Amino acid sequence: MFTRRVAVVGTGYVGLTTGACLASLGHQVVCGDIDTAKVERLRRGVVDIVEPGLSELVTEQVSAGRLSFVVGAAAAVSAGFPDEGDAEIVFLCLPTPMGVGGVADLRAVEAVVEETRELLAAGTVVVNKSTVPVGTAGRTAELLDRADVAVVSNPEFLREGSAVHDFLNPDRIVVGCDTAEAAERVAALYARLGAPTVLTDAASAELMKYAANCFLAMKLSYVNAMAELCERVGADIGDVTDGIGYDRRIGQAFLSPGPGWGGSCLPKDTHALLQVADAADFEFRLLRATIDTNTRQRQRIVDKVRAAVTGRRTGSLARVRLGLLGLTFKAGTDDLRDSPALAIAALLRQAGADLVGYDPALVGDPGDPDKVAPGVVEGPVGREVEGVPLVSDPIEAAQGAEALVVLTEWPVFRTLDWAAMAGVMKQPVVVDTRNLLDPATLRRAGLTGIGLGRRVA
Ligand code: UGA
Numbered sequence: 072m073f074t075r076r077v078a079v080v081g082t083g084y085v086g087l088t089t090g091a092c093l094a095s096l097g098h099q100v101v102c103g104d105i106d107t108a109k110v111e112r113l114r115r116g117v118v119d120i121v122e123p124g125l126s127e128l129v130t131e132q133v134s135a136g137r138l139s140f141v142v143g144a145a146a147a148v149s150a151g152f153p154d155e156g157d158a159e160i161v162f163l164c165l166p167t168p169m170g171v172g173g174v175a176d177l178r179a180v181e182a183v184v185e186e187t188r189e190l191l192a193a194g195t196v197v198v199n200k201s202t203v204p205v206g207t208a209g210r211t212a213e214l215l216d217r218a219d220v221a222v223v224s225n226p227e228f229l230r231e232g233s234a235v236h237d238f239l240n241p242d243r244i245v246v247g248c249d250t251a252e253a254a255e256r257v258a259a260l261y262a263r264l265g266a267p268t269v270l271t272d273a274a275s276a277e278l279m280k281y282a283a284n285c286f287l288a289m290k291l292s293y294v295n296a297m298a299e300l301c302e303r304v305g306a307d308i309g310d311v312t313d314g315i316g317y318d319r320r321i322g323q324a325f326l327s328p329g330p331g332w333g334g335s336c337l338p339k340d341t342h343a344l345l346q347v348a349d350a351a352d353f354e355f356r357l358l359r360a361t362i363d364t365n366t367r368q369r370q371r372i373v374d375k376v377r378a379a380v381t382g383r384r385t386g387s388l389a390r391v392r393l394g395l396l397g398l399t400f401k402a403g404t405d406d407l408r409d410s411p412a413l414a415i416a417a418l419l420r421q422a423g424a425d426l427v428g429y430d431p432a433l434v435g436d437p438g439d440p441d442k443v444a445p446g447v448v449e450g451p452v453g454r455e456v457e458g459v460p461l462v463s464d465p466i467e468a469a470q471g472a473e474a475l476v477v478l479t480e481w482p483v484f485r486t487l488d489w490a491a492m493a494g495v496m497k498q499p500v501v502v503d504t505r506n507l508l509d510p511a512t513l514r515r516a517g518l519t520g521i522g523l524g525r526r527v528a
Contacts, residue, residue: 078147078158086164092238094132103147113140121405124235144183149190157192169339193219208273221253224273226280232403241266247276284340291332292364298328298524308524328523330504331368331411333400338409373418389423394468397479398430405432407446412478428459429468474500489516
């Protein structure tokens with residue numbers, strides 16, 4: 072079987088998934104990270120992030136001797152394969168957070184390039200997997216200043232919560248390089264997956280990642296705007312999206328209205344592409360409207376809660392107790408980065424509401440009570456996230472609440488004992504920003520359910 076020696080620098084959800092999955096495809100993989108404690112945990116098979124199947128895959132590949140962990144990028148590229156030689160392909164899977172003015176912050180990538188440039192063996196291919204501005208492959212090549220090392224862009228399209236599945240079942244593989252031979256070497260790593268492969272130049276590959284995420288964001292802003300229109304004209308968004316989704320050019324996926332899109336990728340990438348467009352002197356109005364629609368969506372949810380609780384569009388939320396169900400940016404993850412739920416919580420607090428939150432991913436690990444998700448802190452009266460006190464059971468969120476607000480689409484919310492929830496609430500109102508719950512179930516439990524763009528029965 073064709074195998075390569077691969078180094079992966081960065082063990083976040085992209086790096087760790089890439090490393091474990093490439094190992095499962097038969098390659099010899101060494102992952103490097105600057106966080107010594109994390110490397111220690113990974114060596115013991117402890118995976119910090121909530122990602123279905125990842126921890127099992129890591130353990131399996133470590134036991135099979137195809138996957139190992141070292142501290143630092145330098146060790147990964149040179150010392151990681153003691154008996155076999157240096158890494159042939161080096162993946163950079165590093166954070167590229169939103170810097171000042173929405174510009175991607177490339178300091179982590181630059182630091183690793185600086186650290187490893189003299190260690191790379193001749194003929195190594197450096198692969199950028201992080202989402203980076205167009206031109207970064209060229210810039211990386213300049214920083215490396217090594218004519219014998221090629222730089223390839225190979226953007227990832229993994230979703231948090233299904234990263235392993237997405238890696239092993241990709242819709243496509245994109246590899247961009249100005250040297251065809253290097254691009255083909257990287258594409259060959261994935262040959263066993265049998266996915267359509269787009270070989271292109273580096274700039275097109277880099278732009279493709281932004282183009283995909285911004286298109287998805289645009290699709291969601293469109294759906295959220297359409298849901299609002301549905302409310303105004305008495306139509307139902309579920310039926311509308313169902314109907315348009317059968318058109319294969321549109322597709323059924325990514326058509327659920329919600330509290331706005333968030334997470335570590337879509338907000339960052341939409342702003343970054345706007346910067347790319349500005350720098351290229353292109354007024355990307357459609358993208359700007361996509362972002363503005365999303366920002367407005369949060370206020371729209373607050374207005375909905377206000378109307379639901381007070382019966383008036385201008386009613387006051389001061390000292391109104393609200394239970395928030397779901398705080399992560401989507402279900403299936405404990406990630407709170409750029410979560411629309413937290414943005415809405417901040418607006419509700421500004422309006423004077425008294426909040427309490429429940430999220431199944433934030434209740435703590437019964438096997439390890441000290442382990443908390445990043446973003447959860449110890450507050451004056453227990454754990455909290457961005458000032459929202461956390462409770463460990465949905466019924467506690469309902470206790471004395473004038474409304475419950477469903478912000479994340481956790482399937483478990485569907486099967487809560489809604490009659491019991493209604494029994495402890497001050498006012499039996501549920502604002503369901505994900506259209507997750509069955510309106511008839513809520514009605515039977517004595518609750519008034521208010522969704523987005525739903526026909527009022
Ligand atoms: C996104 C892309 O989907 C991945 O293809 C990409 O690889 C990844 O960014 C990345 O750039 O790394 P992710 O951030 O994990 O993945 O989240 P999504 O599943 O795309 O969800 C984004 C947001 O849209 C969430 O807030 C989610 O709740 C919301 N959403 C999604 C909806 O409101 N409705 C939908 O129908 C789908």
